[in-house]
Amino acid sequence: MIARAFLIFMVMGAVGVSTTIGAQEHPSEHPTSNKETLTKEALADSITKLVNEQSMLQGGYFLFYDSQENKPLVLTLDKVHRDRLATLGDGVYFACADFNAQGGDTYDLDIFMKEGKDGLTASEINIHKKNGKARYTWVEKNSRWEKKLQ
Secondary structure, eight states, X not given: OHHHHHHHHHHHHHHTOOOSOOOSSSSTTSOOOSOOXXXXXXXXXXXXXXXXXXXXXXXXXXXXXXXXXXXXXXXXXXXXXXXXXXXXXXXXXXXXXXXXXXXXXXXXEEEEEEEETTEEEEXXXXXXXXXXXXXXXXXXXXXXXXXXEO
């Protein structure tokens, strides 16, 4: 069972989940824009649906690879933050989601969704925090938001 789930997890990782963009804290410090074409509730619902669908395919867990610690994570969703819509432009949005891992650790993942002709699809997922300790923050340089590693 674990080997099958890990294989599915590895395929998901190869399909395009990266660790390139994140957020400082949720959600008040996330960069936003004034143009919001999507509601925060719709974004949170799409993220919840994504996590639930992936979990159904993966033995009831959301599997994610922690590249910093070189290990797979077996996660269950606690909640998706619905406080604020974080907009990065070009139809890309994200929200924080809190997860519990087997073994007791907690993770805050930033889940990015991109608008397309078929609706919202996941474009990347990043570990923002492990057990409340941030791995990165946002800094603004030349009117662009960039991730700053901790």
